Amino acid sequence: MTTVKERFEAAKSIYEGIGVDVDKALETLAETKISMHCWQGDDVKGFLNPDGELSGGILSTGNYPGAAHTAEELRQDADKAFSLIPGKHKFNLHAIYLDTDEAVDLNEIEPKHFEKWVAWAKERGLGLDFNPTFFSHPMYQDNYTLAHPDKKVRDFWIEHGKRSRKIAEYFGQALGQPAYNNFWVPDSSKDNPIDRLAPRKRLMTAYDEIFTEEISEDYVIDTMESKVFGIGGEAYTVGSHEFYMGYGLTRNKTILMDAGHYHPTEVISNKISSLALFSDKLMLHVSRPVRWDSDHVIIMDDELQEIMKEIVRGGLLARTAIGLDFFDATINRVAAWVVGVRNAQKALLKALLEPTEALKQLELAFDFTSRLVLTEEYKDLPFGAIWDYFCDSQGVPVGLAWFDEVKKYEAEVLSKRS
Numbered sequence: 001m002t003t004v005k006e007r008f009e010a011a012k013s014i015y016e017g018i019g020v021d022v023d024k025a026l027e028t029l030a031e032t033k034i035s036m037h038c039w040q041g042d043d044v045k046g047f048l049n050p051d052g053e054l055s056g057g058i059l060s061t062g063n064y065p066g067a068a069h070t071a072e073e074l075r076q077d078a079d080k081a082f083s084l085i086p087g088k089h090k091f092n093l094h095a096i097y098l099d100t101d102e103a104v105d106l107n108e109i110e111p112k113h114f115e116k117w118v119a120w121a122k123e124r125g126l127g128l129d130f131n132p133t134f135f136s137h138p139m140y141q142d143n144y145t146l147a148h149p150d151k152k153v154r155d156f157w158i159e160h161g162k163r164s165r166k167i168a169e170y171f172g173q174a175l176g177q178p179a180y181n182n183f184w185v186p187d188s189s190k191d192n193p194i195d196r197l198a199p200r201k202r203l204m205t206a207y208d209e210i211f212t213e214e215i216s217e218d219y220v221i222d223t224m225e226s227k228v229f230g231i232g233g234e235a236y237t238v239g240s241h242e243f244y245m246g247y248g249l250t251r252n253k254t255i256l257m258d259a260g261h262y263h264p265t266e267v268i269s270n271k272i273s274s275l276a277l278f279s280d281k282l283m284l285h286v287s288r289p290v291r292w293d294s295d296h297v298i299i300m301d302d303e304l305q306e307i308m309k310e311i312v313r314g315g316l317l318a319r320t321a322i323g324l325d326f327f328d329a330t331i332n333r334v335a336a337w338v339v340g341v342r343n344a345q346k347a348l349l350k351a352l353l354e355p356t357e358a359l360k361q362l363e364l365a366f367d368f369t370s371r372l373v374l375t376e377e378y379k380d381l382p383f384g385a386i387w388d389y390f391c392d393s394q395g396v397p398v399g400l401a402w403f404d405e406v407k408k409y410e411a412e413v414l415s416k417r418s
């Protein structure tokens with residue numbers, strides 16, 4: 001019976017034979033933080049109004065037992081997931097996940113309502129990211145928030161946007177690493193609007209007001225996420241890809257591309273290199289659309305691998321923030337997190353184990369035959385032995401052993417929740 005280390009050494013010499021620096025790849029992987037989204041833990045309910053309807057054109061389906069009902073439970077579940085994931089990462093909070101006994105609304109939230117999250121993250125060496133929540137709230141009216149024709153509605157959300165930046169600033173200052181603060185608004189129309197321009201102008205003006213205060217990028221990176229459509233907003237989305245490309249590039253804001261937010265044959269892997277030419281940073285929501293923006297748990301599919309290859313081949317890892325975005329309530333939610341983060345890391349490792357420079361030379365020499373033959377052959381190399389060694393050396397379970405832990409946690413903790 002060979003050990004993890006012996007299998008690693010054998011695999012390492014094969015990769016080194018094609019010119020890959022395996023130690024460097026593992027070092028890079030260990031340094032890369034994935035932002036794990038809180039909302040998979042409770043089906044995007046949050047703690048502001050957990051019994052309210054999930055609105056904004058997104059939908060979580062399923063009723064698998066064991067969802068977190070309190071911030072404490074959510075932290076406990078996230079702790080379990082992080083204990084099964086190699087490396088140190090970030091946790092991505094939405095505003096509705098505030099942890100306070102005070103009755104506060106979204107236009108009143110302050111850093112103090114997130115102190116317990118910061119204490120938790122600090123103790124574990126985690127980073128925090130943030131998202132203002134522009135949905136699941138009575139002020140989300142007529143499918144609109146920041147682009148609503150009524151100034152009262154817009155002002156409520158503008159205040160929320162401003163406060164979200166102060167909370168993200170607090171995260172960045174307290175944890176010594178910038179918090180990515182992501183703006184996604186569901187503003188949209190079910191049927192063809194007469195006026196597409198005016199709502200976009202209102203959205204632009206509202207954002208300009210939200211961003212009047214200069215906040216150091218040492219603490220906050222504001223990101224902006226577009227979408228092609230949502231449920232009930234099929235014909236027109238105010239915050240389209242073109243809107244945010246224009247807004248972000250003229251206002252020095254970071255564009256966030258969600259893998260599920262484009263037309264079905266469009267892929268974000270083919271957009272990363274263009275964006276990288278015009279923008280210093282970029283952020284991704286790595287998700288898995290099935291037919292539509294259905295936010296399935298990411299699997300080791302072609303697009304996940306292409307996304308990671310694009311980042312690595314372009315030398316863009318240091319400029320790219322990788323976040324996950326899915327919410328599947330039909331399966332164990334801790335398992336969903338672990339599968340998702342581990343898959344993102346595995347796909348990244350696969351990309352890091354490619355002899356990219358040699359392949360680029362073949363391409364420059366127009367040797368497309370070798371490019372095809374070699375890239376196909378490399379798919380069969382013993383990548384799993386390198387991954388297992390990485391997990392082992394980071395002190396987390398190797399192979400399926402993590403799933404035994406999740407099953408035990410389900411029996412002992414999740415199944416006891418009402």
Ligand SMILES: C[C@H](O)[C@H](O)[C@@H](O)C(=O)CO
Pocket residue numbers: 039044058131184225227258285293325
């Ligand atoms: C809950 C998140 O804000 C949401 O998933 C957003 O990022 C999105 O992708 C909406 O479709």
Ligand SMILES: [Mn+2]
Pocket residue numbers: 225258285325
């Ligand atoms: Mn998203």
